[in-house]
Amino acid sequence: MTPAARVARHVRAAMKLLPHEFESRLENVEIVVSRRASRLQRRAARAGDLYGLYEGVPLAHRGSWYGNVTPDKITIFWESLVRDFPDDDALAEQVRRTVYHELAHHFGFSDEELLGLSVE
Numbered sequence: 001m002t003p004a005a006r007v008a009r010h011v012r013a014a015m016k017l018l019p020h021e022f023e024s025r026l027e028n029v030e031i032v033v034s035r036r037a038s039r040l041q042r043r044a045a046r047a048g049d050l051y052g053l054y055e056g057v058p059l060a061h062r063g064s065w066y067g068n069v070t071p072d073k074i075t076i077f078w079e080s081l082v083r084d085f086p087d088d089d090a091l092a093e094q095v096r097r098t099v100y101h102e103l104a105h106h107f108g109f110s111d112e113e114l115l116g117l118s119v120e
Contacts, residue, residue: 007078010095029072036079052098060108074102
């Protein structure tokens with residue numbers, strides 16, 4: 001199995017474990033797996049190496065003006081994940097944490113707000 005396929009499998013598993021109250025609130029968001037963040041994505045995130053990235057308008061900030069827009073996008077970057085977590089169990093856990101972290105951004109949480117929270 002390719003590294004990208006391994007990570008995609010773990011993303012699907014993480015989504016299956018997502019509690020229903022969160023799954024039912026997902027609106028206009030897609031999750032993709034990509035090799036690595038582009039220069040533009042790294043600059044926007046103010047980071048050099050990323051495991052994941054949320055790009056879009058968080059639910060908490062959508063108003064009546066929101067509509068007829070492309071889906072928000074969560075990208076999971078397989079290269080850095082596989083490099084840093086070669087063990088499949090550790091990889092699965094980090095992919096789950098990364099997916100949930102990026103989903104939290106979709107729901108409107110900032111990185112600062114997430115620092116004190118644990119997504120278990």
